[in-house]
Amino acid sequence: MSLLSVRNVTMKFGGLVAVNDVSFDVEKGEVFALVGPNGAGKSTVFNLISRFYDPFEGEIVFDGENLLDHAPSDIAQLGIARTFQNIELFENATVLQNMLVGRHTHRTSNLLSELFFLPSVRRAEIAHRRAVEDAIDFLNLHAYRDQLIAGLPYGVRKVVEMGRAMAIGPKLLLLDEPASGLSMEETQDVAFWVEDIKKIRGITVLMVEHDMHLVASVSDRVMALADGKRLALGTPQEVQNDPEVIKAYIGAPDDEQEAA
Numbered sequence: 089m090s091l092l093s094v095r096n097v098t099m100k101f102g103g104l105v106a107v108n109d110v111s112f113d114v115e116k117g118e119v120f121a122l123v124g125p126n127g128a129g130k131s132t133v134f135n136l137i138s139r140f141y142d143p144f145e146g147e148i149v150f151d152g153e154n155l156l157d158h159a160p161s162d163i164a165q166l167g168i169a170r171t172f173q174n175i176e177l178f179e180n181a182t183v184l185q186n187m188l189v190g191r192h193t194h195r196t197s198n199l200l201s202e203l204f205f206l207p208s209v210r211r212a213e214i215a216h217r218r219a220v221e222d223a224i225d226f227l228n229l230h231a232y233r234d235q236l237i238a239g240l241p242y243g244v245r246k247v248v249e250m251g252r253a254m255a256i257g258p259k260l261l262l263l264d265e266p267a268s269g270l271s272m273e274e275t276q277d278v279a280f281w282v283e284d285i286k287k288i289r290g291i292t293v294l295m296v297e298h299d300m301h302l303v304a305s306v307s308d309r310v311m312a313l314a315d316g317k318r319l320a321l322g323t324p325q326e327v328q329n330d331p332e333v334i335k336a337y338i339g340a341p342d343d344e345q346e347a348a
């Protein structure tokens with residue numbers, strides 16, 4: 089059984105069909121990339137999986153659960169964590185505090201037990217700390233642990249966001265443009281992290297990314313979208329060489345355009 093199964097999903101904003109009858113499966117342990125020109129529908133697919141939107145039609149099954157039966161607040165508990173295209177961290181909190189906030193999506197205690205700091209609450213706090221320290225270790229963020237986000241370079245913030253998502257302990261990590269705004273060197277680092285996340289942690293990764301070098305170097309499979317429709321799905325090489333994909337990126341050859 090696939091870890092994630094997106095079946096015939098359609099999303100409309102008024103008259104605009106942002107995602108048009110799209111289906112794909114993500115297998116356990118793979119890195120799966122969504123690519124396509126601006127406005128292709130990639131972020132909308134992410135937002136559907138994160139339950140920010142209800143699809144107009146279709147089904148999304150994650151780890152045997154019908155995601156559409158769940159509220160957005162259940163997503164982390166089910167095992168899905170995500171990063172955002174425009175980093176969403178608390179500027180005036182430290183790296184550690186930001187990562188702990190991410191962990192608290194796992195909070196199961198009630199206000200009363202927290203007020204009295206009962207043993208169950210204490211145990212949960214220890215587990216949160218451990219998971220966060222583990223993510224800090226894994227992503228080599230020690231040097232920034234107690235620094236405020238506001239003072240950190242953009243590239244480090246991107247890694248912190250990844251760490252916050254990882255600390256949740258997800259089965260599926262959704263990375264929204266992990267290389268956007270990064271230098272070539274920083275993008276190379278992202279490639280290493282993504283590979284380690286997959287190989288060492290065994291976390292399945294679904295990412296939206298424009299940088300085709302990064303996509304080709306880390307992805308097992310790629311799906312290309314254009315105008316909300318699925319154009320191609322296969323290995324990075326298969327998708328890059330697909331005539332429909334080439335056409336969507338660089339436009340139809342002159343003669344076809346003239347004939348159209």
Ligand SMILES: Nc1ncnc2c1ncn2[C@@H]1O[C@H](COP(=O)(O)OP(=O)(O)OP(=O)(O)O)[C@@H](O)[C@H]1O
Pocket residue numbers: 101104105106124125126127128129130131132133
């Ligand atoms: N909340 C919204 N309300 C109205 N239209 C939207 C909304 N979100 C997306 N769209 C439209 O849906 C289409 C797909 O947008 P989407 O952001 O999913 O594309 P994308 O492939 O992620 O693009 P980019 O690479 O530029 O981020 C676009 O035409 C966009 O303008």
